[in-house]
Amino acid sequence: MSANALELRGVTSGYKASVVLRGLSMSVAAGEAVALLGKNGMGKTTLLKTIMGYLPKQGGSIHVNGLDVTRLPPHRIARAGIAYAPQEHALFQDLSIRDNLRLGLPDVSVFDERFADLEPLFPVFKSRLKQHAGTLSGGEQKMLLVARALMTRPSMMLLDEITEGLQPSVIDRVAEALLWERRRHGTTVLLIEQHVPFALRVADRYAILKQGEIIDHGDAKDAAAAASIFDHLRV
Numbered sequence: 001m002s003a004n005a006l007e008l009r010g011v012t013s014g015y016k017a018s019v020v021l022r023g024l025s026m027s028v029a030a031g032e033a034v035a036l037l038g039k040n041g042m043g044k045t046t047l048l049k050t051i052m053g054y055l056p057k058q059g060g061s062i063h064v065n066g067l068d069v070t071r072l073p074p075h076r077i078a079r080a081g082i083a084y085a086p087q088e089h090a091l092f093q094d095l096s097i098r099d100n101l102r103l104g105l106p107d108v109s110v111f112d113e114r115f116a117d118l119e120p121l122f123p124v125f126k127s128r129l130k131q132h133a134g135t136l137s138g139g140e141q142k143m144l145l146v147a148r149a150l151m152t153r154p155s156m157m158l159l160d161e162i163t164e165g166l167q168p169s170v171i172d173r174v175a176e177a178l179l180w181e182r183r184r185h186g187t188t189v190l191l192i193e194q195h196v197p198f199a200l201r202v203a204d205r206y207a208i209l210k211q212g213e214i215i216d217h218g219d220a221k222d223a224a225a226a227a228s229i230f231d232h233l234r235v
């Protein structure tokens with residue numbers, strides 16, 4: 001048992017041919033937002049896939065709100081209150097915006113109320129609910145991914161490079177949406193980012209992942225945070 005929303009202890013994971021995470025331990029307190037940064041190929045996506053149960057753990061344990069999810073399959077882990085926005089596009093292009101937003105809901109009767117609640121954050125979807133998701137621009141599809149995650153009222157969100165390829169104005173909107181969600185629902189957030197200013201704006205804490213291990217962490221609101229992160233990300 002632990003009071004943390006997310007707790008990883010000595011997690012080892014990877015792919016058949018290679019171990020990527022090596023005894024990784026980290027925790028995210030309930031209501032806290034942590035940004036995980038690191039160069040390409042350091043294991044960030046592998047970490048989220050491991051938490052969600054898409055990759056088998058070769059060692060260690062993962063607890064979500066005190067529940068041991070180490071051996072649970074992905075749909076059971078999602079049911080523990082985690083919404084996951086993967087790095088690769090995960091929308092159903094041939095389904096309507098409405099159907100994409102409904103997919104994660106255990107009960108579609110809550111759709112109208114949930115959507116009304118989110119609609120001010122995503123005005124672009126209001127008049128277009130019947131349109132196929134595939135007709136949206138890349139930036140709008142990312143917004144839809146965030147909106148779909150929020151529709152489930154998750155207690156925790158895992159976001160994998162959600163700002164990738166977005167225009168600055170859209171990045172701003174996504175940051176606003178996440179900050180609004182955190183204020184209203186105290187949602188716990190673990191976000192993976194390349195965009196340092198966005199990460200520091202949304203997060204309370206940052207951690208640097210290098211070759212499957214956390215090599216540094218600190219307070220996101222610390223004046224020296226950005227400089228210290230750029231130092232780690234420099235090639």
Ligand SMILES: Nc1ncnc2c1ncn2[C@@H]1O[C@H](COP(=O)(O)OP(=O)(O)O)[C@@H](O)[C@H]1O
Pocket residue numbers: 015016017018020038039040041042043044045046047
């Ligand atoms: N499906 C896969 N099969 C084998 N190796 C993989 C697979 N996906 C990623 N990797 C390897 O795992 C390491 C970590 O990748 P990843 O977690 O995607 O890094 P990041 O998200 O930090 O860029 C890399 O060396 C990558 O080549």
Ligand SMILES: [Mg+2]
Pocket residue numbers: 044045046087
């Ligand atoms: Mg990645």
